[in-house]
Amino acid sequence: MFVGCLILAIAALFSPERITGGLANGLRQTILAPLVWLQEEAELGRGSRARLRELLAERDSAAYAAQVLPSLTAENERLRNLLGLSHRLRTPYVAAEVLHQAQVTDARMLLLNVGTAQGVAGFDPIVAPDGLIGVIWNASRTSSVAMTWAHPEFRVSAFTANGSAFGIVAASTSGVGSDAYLEFRGVPYRDSVVPGTVVLSSGLGGVYPKGIPIGTVVGVIREEAGWARVYRVRPAANPGSTAHVLVLTGRRVGSIADAYPVDTLEPAARPDSAPLPKLAPTLGGGNEPKAPARARVDSAGKVPARAKPDSMGKPPARAKPDSAVKPKPKPKPKLPPADSARPAPPPAAPAPTPAPKPALGDSNP
């Protein structure tokens, strides 16, 4: 019996992914379906408590934000006009829950509670509010398996936010747990990257859209044969602790840089911005309004001119006191919500209301 089981196990170990993937999908949809359902319910229960806390925090934050809303709204409108940004993420996506397992390899491969029935397919990129998580490895009807950036085989073409260097980002083979980090490889020797530089996906290769934050450069690890450097990158998102993610289901997504405002990645780069009240992190249906569009990475991956000095060298008038930018007292033009330019969500998804966190499992295929 033991030898038989051992042979079968070894056979499974060396079987092609096509066979094992089909077997795993079959098991998940039949015998293991009740267990997956149980775990989904448990995650939902745990998520409900966390969401209640978040909602309370958001309610308090919203009450605070309401006090400064008029000035922020006016500032938002002016900056939108100034920067010409009116488009947000145009990519269809599916919100998914991560069903973590008690395995040592959990952070490398994640089980998601969405599958082909929700429009998910292999090689769909997975993002979290903080940045890139990974890619769909295979998808069955109701669940899918994701390979995260912590997987040794993970690679993504990347470039720095200022466009100065291109390279390949891969998981480091030495860091684990909270010390896990990424490596920004193949950066030409002449292109030095200073610590603190944000690294984004470049869109090359056709899997990951352009502009997804991958991490932040924290230093040089080594040099390769005197022609290239390898940089250590602190990951933007942590797959091990991520409970909810978005699966980008659209094919041929060019760039989603607009969905990740640079000012949220580089807080130090906006000394002239009015400090915004800290809102609890939001991620659910993906339709929640985001921070006012200040300076986003444009389609070329560069920060558009946002605080260009004028000919006199002064910064453009933008953060004047409220008295200078008072909103008009009479019929106020009704401002569109922050993400009004997004494509309308499908009927299943909640409308983009001020409620910042739609119910879990909402999707936007």
Added chain:
Amino acid sequence: MNGSRTARVHLAIIFGTLILLHFYVRPRLFDTRLAPDFLLFGLVVFAMRSGPGAGALAGFLVGLATDALSPAKFGAATLADTIVGYAAAWGRAVFFADNVLVNAGFVAVGLWLRDLILLMASGTPQGQLLVELGVYSPLQAIITAAAGGLVLLAFRQWFAVRLDG
């Protein structure tokens, strides 16, 4: 109801409870990486009370389910759990399987062994392997053994465990 049938009913209740604990309670309470692995606990306890063949088969099935749910490398968990189930069944011949501490120790060693085989079979880089086996696996093994000890005490009549050292 005869003794054998009663034992089977007890076994079904215990394993139903363990499945509930693993898939419904654990995600609500624990950090995933260090959460007790009730499936492995059930496997070791079952294997220690059955023959090597049955232990290996149980390990194979548990591993298959684990691989289907978290396929870092399909077959790795199947291989690991098969060996652990088989080894646990043989361990009964060496140790006193009716002692709660021995059971808990078996669970801890079994979990560490499972992680060792799983990590090696799934091609984990050396640095990560050392940290996992040196830090996280022992911690999870201790937590799983402690949680398993509580389950053993809760069902001590059915498991017929001894509480004295």
